[in-house]
Structure formats: C-alpha cells, structure tokens
Amino acid sequence: MKKVLITGAAGFLGSHLCDRFIKEGFYVIAMDNLITGDLKNIEHLFPLENFEFQHHDVSKFIHIPGKLDYILHFASPASPIDYLKIPIQTLKVGALGTHNLLGVAKEKNARILVASTSEVYGDPLVHPQTEEYYGNVSPVGPRGVYDEAKRFMESITMAYHRFHGIETRIVRIFNTYGPRMRLNDGRVVPAFMGQALRGEDLTVFGDGKQTRSFCYIDDQVEGIYRLLMSDYSYPVNIGNPHETTIGEFAEEIIKLTGTEQKVIYKPLPTDDPMQRQPDITKAKELLGWEPQVSRSEGLKIVFDYFKSLTPEELQDKEHRDFSK
Secondary structure, rough: EEEEEOOOOOOOOOOOHHHHHHHOOEEEEEEEOOOOOOOOHHHHHOEEEEEEEOOOOOOOOOOOOOOOOOOEEEOOOOOOOHHHOOOOHHHHHHHHHHHHHHEEEEEEEEEEEEEEEEEHHEOOOOOOOOOOOEEEEOOOOOOOOHHHHHHHHHHHHHHHHHHOOOOEEEEOOOOOEOOOOOOOOHHHHHHHHHHOOOOOOOEOOOOOEEEEEOOHHHHHHHHHHHHOOOOOOOOEOOOOOOEEHHHHHHHHHHHHHHHOOOEEEEEEOOOOOOOEEEEHHHHHHHHHOOOOHHHHHHHHHHHHHHHHHOOOHHHHOOOOOOOO
C-alpha cells in the first residue's frame, strides 16, 4: 500500500484530498496543527485502518517512521482574514514548513507536491495569467506575508529539485470552492452565501468590477492528483478559466439563494488583485485536465451544504486562538 503524507489535512482542500487518496487505496497520514483546520472535516476517516492523524505544526521538526511515497504540502492559512491575523505563522509555514517537508522528501526519497497559489501573480499586469508570468507583488504590503511565502515555497522547492534531485510538483491554485469551507474565512463564496442565508446585505469591496474565476473542489482535487502522478516539475495552474466580476457574482448568489438582499459596497483592501483568470493550457496539454463542473452546478451543491448547517453554525460565532 502506497503511503502519502498530507499536511493541512483538516482544512477545506486538505480534507478533500484525504478523501481522494483514501478512495485511491493509499495509506494516508493526515497532519494539521488545527490553527485554521477543523477535525470535523476528517472525523469520518478516523475509523479506517489506512488513515492516521498527527496533530503537529510542520514549521517544527517532522518525523515520519518507515517508508513514505508521496507528500502533499497544503498546510497554510489560505484566506485573507486568517493570514492577516497570523502573519508570522503564515510566513513560517511557507518557509520553515516547506523546508522541513522537503527534508523529509529527501530522506524518504518521496515525491512532494507543494500548494502554491494564484497570489504569486499579485495584482497581475498580464491577463489571463500564464505560468511564465513572474507577477506584480508587493513584498511589504499586508498581503505580502501570504504572497511571498508562496513565492519562497516555489523557489526552495525548485532548489531542492535541482540540487538534491528530488521529485517535486508545484500546483498554482486559483479560487476554489465547495463543501467544508468556513463561513468566517473571508473568501468570496462562503462570505456571500453566509450573508444571504443570514438575511444580510452582500458586501462587495471596491466597485465590483474586479474579476475572479471559481473552480469546484472536485475539479481541483482531480487536477492536483493528475499533477502529482505526472512527470512535470514546474508550476502548473489549476483553476477554472471562466471569469466573472465580483458584482455579477454577488447578483448570482442573490438569485441562487432566493433572497431579497441588496449589494453594498465598501473600500477595496490594500493590494487586492483586480483580475484573476488562469491560463490552463499547460494543464490541458500535460495532464489532460480541465474543469467539468459548471459554476451553477457547483454553487447549488455548496448552497445545499450551507443550508444544512445549524443556526449556530450559520451565525459562525467561533473564535480561534491565533496567539500561539
């Protein structure tokens, strides 16, 4: 049985990856320090013999006994609310955490895939974004703690590939949505749906003309799995190329939820990117991958998921300890 270590395993994307690798017959070691993850996302896997959970911070020394075939590094805050509250931890997991896991990959002769992001492109001057574009990023702005952590992650991963010869894969993830997202994490889909279901007006930052491209979780996981199993070591965009403005998307959510709220506008946060649209030519050519789930289909699934939450969960009063 092949063995895979998945970090950030109790998070939104990490938990869905755990499901996929269990389905594929792997022995899954799930690792998370639970600073933004939630055990509820993976508790259904605990009874399985080929699943184990380790409560651990990857920024600290990592020891995995025995053989290890694959590593997927998805440990990182992924939403603006989180990484602006815990900037030091965000930088550490991108730098120290990645360094530690590359060391494990070298020791175990394991293939490692690291989760980068479209944020490496910053507020792009090239549209749509190709993997060859170097980006337009402010290293000293508030979002720099996340953007530069991911850019460093890519650099050190390629350094280990070139210098130590380890097998590396880099996925650049664009906006992804699906069940298990947290309502309070500041990302567009859960933020809009939470407001709609609570009877609140939908908040759009800026004039609503900035664009995003939303990829359903099943498509994202499929792309990641195919990239891991490929022989390509350089970054690959995995995202849905169908672009929409945030203003149009807010109206789409209002129509989907059948609510009568209006859209209100607030100032745009510093360094918030105006355009996001992946060029997925490489994913199509190298992986034979492109999204299969339409936005209307995916949003209906997510809406049903959020509707199933209890009133307490919908209010999302949870307070997380970011002091450590």
